[in-house]
Structure formats: C-alpha cells, structure tokens
Amino acid sequence: MTYLCSDFNIYLSSSIFSRFMSLKRFNAIDIIHNRFDISLPDSSPEKRQISSFYGENVFNDDTMRKYLPESAYFSVKAAIQTGTNLTKEVAGVVAETMKKWAMDKGATHYAHWFQPLTGKTAEKHDSFFTITSEGKAIEEFGSKELAQQEPDGSSFPGGGLRSTFEARGYTSWDPSSPAFILEVGNGKTLCIPTIFVTYSGESLDYKLPLLKSTSFIEQAALNVCKMFDDTVERISVTLGWEQEYFLIDESFLLARPDLMFTGRTLLGKHSQKGQQLEDHYFGSIPERALNFMRDLETECHKLGIPVRTRHNEVGPAQYELAPMFEEVNIAVDHNQLLMDLMERVAKKHKLAVLLHEKPFDGVNGSGKHNNWSLATNTGKNLLSPGRNPGQDLKFLTFFVNTIRAVKEHADLLRASIASASNDHRLGANEAPPAIISVYVGKALKEVLDFIAQGKESNQIMIKEVLSLLKKTPNLELDNTDRNRTSPFAFTGNKFEIRMVGSSMNCSGPMTIMNTIVGDQLNKFKQEVEQLMATEDKPQDRAIMAILRKYINESLPILFEGDGYSKEWEEEAARRGLNNRKNTPEALYAYKDPKVKELFIRSGVFTEHEQEAHYAVMFENYNLKLDIESKVLADLCKSYILPACYAYQTKIANNIFALKQLDLPSDSFASQSNLLKELSDHINLVASKTGELEEAIHSAHQQPDFETEAKAFCHHVKPLMESIRLSVDYLEGIVEDNLWPLAKYREMMFFR
Secondary structure: EEEEOOOOOOEEHHHHHHHHHOOHHHHHHHHHHHHHHOOOOOOOOHHHHHHHOOOEEEOOOHHHHHOOOOOHHHHHHHHHOOOOOOOOOOOOOOOOHHHHHHHHHHOOOEEEEEEEEOOOOOEEEEOOEOOOOOOOOEEOHHHHHHHHHOOOOOOOOOOOOOOOOOOEEEEEOOOOOOEEEEEOEEEEEEOOOOOEEEEOOOOOOOOHHHHHHHHHHHHHHHHHHHHOOOOOEEEEEEEEEEEEEEEEEEHHHHHHHHHHHHHOOOOOOOOOOOOOOOOOOOOOOHHHHHHHHHHHHHHHHOOOOOEEEEEOOOOOOOOEEEEEEEEHHHHHHHHHHHHHHHHHHHHHHHHEEOHHHHHHHHOOOOOOEEEEEEEEEOOOOOOOOOOHHHHHHHHHHHHHHHHHHHOHHHHHHHHHHEEEEEHHOOOOOOOOOEEEOOOOHHHHHHOOOOOOOHOOOHHHHHHHHHHHHHHOOOOHHOOOOOOOOOOOOOOOOEEEOOOOOOOOOOOOHHHHHHHHHHHHHHHHHHHHHHHHHHOOOHHHHHHHHHHHHHHHHHHHHHHOOOOOOHHHHHHHHHOOOEEEEOHHHHHHHHHHHHHHHHHHHHHOOOHHHHHHHHHHHHHHHHHHHHHHHHHHHHHHHHHHHHHHHHOOOOOOOHHHHHHOOOOHHHHHHHHHHHHEEEEEEEEHHHHHHHHHHHHHHHHHHHOOHHHHHHHHHHHHHHHHHHHHHHHHHHHOOOOOOOOOOOOEEEHHHHO
16 A cells, blocks of 8 residues: 655655654654754853843933933933924934944844734834945935835735735834844844834824824823822823743644644644643743743843743743833833744744644633733822822722723723634633623722712712722732633732733734723713712712712623633623624624724724724634634645554554454454544544535635634634544544654643
C-alpha cells in the first residue's frame, strides 16, 4: 500500500509514511529536549536599576525638556493637556529636535505608527536620508513629515468608508502619546503615534474614536466635578490593563498549522492532567519563562511601559503581566506595543506567545482585564471615597452614574468585546458570562440599598448615608471582595471590565465606557439642575434624590453571586437582562437607534463611521471563521485521516493475521471492536469534513455580511465542533507514534 507525499513528491510505503506523518511532532519534542545546546540570548540580568534606563527610548517629558527650547516645550505641553493646536513653526522645532534625539540614539528611519481596524499596529518606514536639488545627501525631517503622512493603506479594513481604488488615507500625529524608538535587530526606527483617517477625515482606526470619547467624558466629568470642587481644572481617564497569555516552545507552533494560522488548537484531546490541581497558578515561574519575562520587561521599560507584575496564571503554560495605571490613550498604545514586543522577544528565546482567548480547550482562556477609573489634575481618584461628606458624595455621584451607564448600555458594552475568538471564552468556567452584570461588593451594596430605600425629603437621611460612607474603610484598603465571575466589577477604586479578550485592542471597550459614562454624567447634571430649579432644593439634596432614582433603576443589573451558575441565567432573564452568547447576536446592539443617537450626540462617531466600524467587526468575524474552518478541513484531510487510515490498516492486518491462525473470534474481539470504533469515527470525520466544506461555500453565497455571519455561527461552527469531538476521540485510541499533531500534554507541559 502506498501514499503520495506532496512535500517530497515521492511515494512512501505505509510504514515510512506513518513515521513521516509524526516527524514534525516528534522532531518538536526532540528539539525541546536539546534546547540546552542552543545559546539563548542574554536574559537581561538586572545589573542596573530600572529607574536608570526607564523610558530611555521615549521622547517623553524629560527628553522634551532637555532638547526643546522652553517656548516650544510649553506649547507641546499645552497641546497635550488642553488639546490646543500646535503652530507650524512649533511643529517644525519639535520635528528637528525629535530627529536629532533619534539620530543621536542611532535611528535611521521614522514611521507613523497607527492602529488600523485589523487589531494590529501598522507602520510605514521612511529614511531621514534624502537628496537635495543640488544632489547633496542630507538627513531631513520637518513639520510636514511629523504632522502628516499618506501611507495609502487601501487594503486595511474600511467597512465601506472608501473603495479599494480610493487609496488615499492619512496618518496624523497624536502629540498626547510620546514618540519612541523601536529596536528590531540592529535597526532603530523613530515611531510617531498617529491617527489614521480617510481622505475626507473619517476614522479608519481605533485611536481617533478613543481620543474623541476621552475628550467627551473628561469635559462631562469636569462639569460634574465642579459641582463639588470648583478648583479642579482637568479630568483624565485612567486605564490599567492585565495581559494574560500562553507561552509554548516555537517548535510546537511550527508543527501545528492550526496554531500557526488561527492562534488556537482546532483539535486536541484534553490532557489527563490539566489545571485540576491549580498547581500552576501563582506557582514558581519556570526558568525559561522567567528569562523571557525579564527580557520582555527590559524592552518594556526602555519604551516607558510601566510593567510591574508577573506571575503564573491558572492554565498550564499560562502567564500574566500588568503595568501601573496610565492615562487611557497612552495605556492603550503601550498595550498594543507590548503585544508586538512579546512576539519579538519570544522568538529570541525560541518560544511562541499565544494571545488567542482560548488556544487550548478544557483549560482557562486568556483575558485582558481593563481597570478603568477617573482622576483629577490634583491626583484625586474620583472612584475612591474621601474622608468628609462632600468628598463622599462626590464619590457616590461618579460611582452610581457609572453603574447606571452600564445598565442603560449593557448590550453596547457587550458588543464592544465581541469577537470570534472571545466567543470561545465568554461564559466558560473561567471567564465572565455574556450576561452583563455589575458587582460592587457587600459593603457598597448595603450603602446603595440604604439610599434606595431612603426618603427623598429627609435631610437626616442624607447625613446618615454620608455618615455611613465615612465609617466604611477606605476603598483602597479593599472595601470590596473580588468576584471573578462578574464581567464588570468594582475592585476598590476602579471598575474592572473582565470580559475584554486577550488579543483585543483595548480602545474598543474603552471608547464605549468613556462614551456611555460621559453621556450619563451630562444627563445627571441636567437633572440635578432641573430639580434644583423646579423644586428649589439645595444641591446635596437634589443630588441624593437623583442618585436614589438611579440606584432603583439600576437594581436589576447589580448582582453579587455566581455568574457562572445556571440559576443566574434564569434570574437574569427574569430581570430583563440579555444573554448575547455569540458575536452576531451581540453586534446588533450597534444598530439600536439609541446607540446611533448616543454616538452622534457625543461626537465619537458619525453615522457613517459607526456603520463602517460595525461592518468591519462582522467582516473580521467572518474572515476568522473562514480561515479556521478551512484549516480544520485541511487538517482532517491531510493529517488526521491519513494517520487514522494507517492505524486502521494496521489493526485490520492484525485481525487478518489472527484469522489465518484459525483462532476463535473472541481471541481478537478487542481488535474487532477497536476497528469498528475507528471506522465509525473515521467515516464521521470524512463525511462531516465534506459537509463543512459545503457549509463554508454556502456561507460565502449569502447576500450580506450579517447573514454570512449567521451562517458561519449556526452552521459552520457546529460542524467544526462535531468534527473535533470525533477527532479528539480518535486521538485517544490511535497509536501514539502515528498521531501527527503535537498533543496537549506536550505543548502545555514540555518547557
């Protein structure tokens, strides 16, 4: 019996073919065992204090103060803090200074660094070098090159904002996020954070909507804050993300086409030992992983990314790192830069970083918890209670308004974190459910209940509430417990959005959070002023009356229990909370008229931009499932079925040989039963793979991206899951040395 091996274009006997099919898998294991022979890069021993090199590759405040003339420095600071435009002259001074600084550090090129709707970052490199009209070689970089570029970018997702043949698009400098020098190998490039827009100025990226939403909420929050403290001049939105990821040897990535092309294992039998013992969680970090982390942290610190925390996560081979809080725009830029750095540093260590939300079935997936808060220019966290009644009331105002904003726009917040990859994680045992609820902790829940039951006209009640708040411990001393099953939890002095996926750009959910809370704060101020005018109430009593109304309206979304339980699904339905379990269902929130009005009212999206971003999210969903389903079909036909046929033949030959010995049939009953099991599952995989290919073709024939998404969700995905069940069963019974794909027990535990 012979098989054709296309890779080598030769015919191999079935025994040789079997060894070839397993070659990549066992080669990967052999390579890992011999990693000690490979000279790994220096693991960045901490010979210097981090403070001595932190931000050395960033055109930050210290660098600007050192290099820029005083007038230009203060102009840039004003632009960052207040959004004022820089004059062409000042921009020219900044550009010349930035070029000198970058070239002093060895940079030869510059790039406008932006965040298109692919979810990745993008950059187009141009050299400082140019030739003058006299033929003289010089290094040039002026205000024009700094402020704006035309990177074309016609192939980036646009959601209909422009046609492919309409290639012109612009990147425009964002002064609020500092430029930095990116080191790749021996090359150094000055990277300038920018927005990316169409020829007509419409958003083609994640950054511009984030900047608009940030400006919107900061003004709304400032207006409300001045009701309590007229000395506050600015409000800033802060974000602290927590990045979870898996780390495996790169040889496994190369041996698994599904990991290489989709970021997750489309097939794979659960390892007998997974995370049951919870022994990996916060355990001793493996030396190889720690060396990677140390190198990564060094690169982060050079780029001003303030990472501080590192630890093992729950899943085997899963880890987490987290930085200090930063202004939201810079925090998002740093997270995008981090994900790029992780992949680069991992390659140096012959490792592969998996950022997919669910790379391995049966163990915890990875999230990117977004810790969101508001702060004043005086350093006051508005979501941390103070030590006197006025400050406590201010905290309560921002606290309750945030909860009500989430209650009013829960479906929109759910839509902001919807993706094909995050669908595998939401609602699983380790991740927040697709039902949006808010956890505030026992102590604060009692405070809210107390206010909700109070009497609006009772001045004593107001004092009692504020007194109760004063008696509670400071929230920074952990007034609340944690609830890992809650998608939106108050964790002491911030709200934690736990449902964000590990591979996502944080801008999406942060843009929505800023917009809905900003809009809610505007409504709150209007209602308070109206109540004060119509009923002649003092401000504190008017505020308490409105907050009491908001709390009662928000009670359905407040939940302190187990968000994973079936009982909560039933209770949530009774409360009128939606359970959008997949991306196509979730994304329809963007079609809601109140959402369209919200975006237009806030100025975050025009109607055209909103429709485009909505379309891109659907297109990304469809494309990812298209790739996954095609890779799965190829794996079944090129890897799984040939290996199973070889084992099937081996068992059949064994039965045939035993029959020739005239042995009774019960002598080979186990082989016969095994052969039947094999044949049944082989036939199922073969037939389902054919159905899968037909379903993929059918999905592509749908008239629009929405119905195409439904076809992928409700027809293609179930077939993929059905195929996986049979293949994973086959993995458990096919002879180990014939199985072609690296197994879970190897990928997660071979380090």
